[in-house]
Amino acid sequence: MVRVPLTAEEIKRGQELGAALRVARGARTMVDVALCAGVSVETLRKIETGRSPSPEFFTILRICAELGLSMDSFRRPFGDAPPESALAS
Template identity: 50%
Template sequence: MVRSPLTPQQRAAGQRLGAFLRECRGDRKPTEVAHAAGISPETLRKIETGRLATPSFTTVAALASVLGVALDDLARICLPEQDLPSTG
């Protein structure tokens, strides 16, 4: 199966996700976070830099758990602003 190229919106969402996860990691070493999440440090580096714009759900869930981030927060970051559900 050939994967379709990512859209500009998907790449932008991946960059937002990566930047947010990097911010959440804070001063923790990438190797520490990656191993705790069960992924390689290179995979974490690719996610944080936006080079891996669409990581698997299990990878995102593992990182969210290790970093103490709610999956709802990560979902909001990945949605384009016009697609955000209203809260009021």
């Protein structure tokens, strides 16, 4: 299977998602959040560092639920700053 390369906009969006999740995680360890969310630590690490710019929807749903984030907090036009509510924990 050949994957279509991601656009710069898609890569940026993945990096922004990762940064917002990292901020929301706060002092909690990556291991704690990953285990409680039911995802691997490596998956969470890739998402937080932007190395997985298009993660599976249900993976993000589980991580957001564990961090107390609403999926609505990530609905925004491309290029806009993340909403305050997505970064507050």
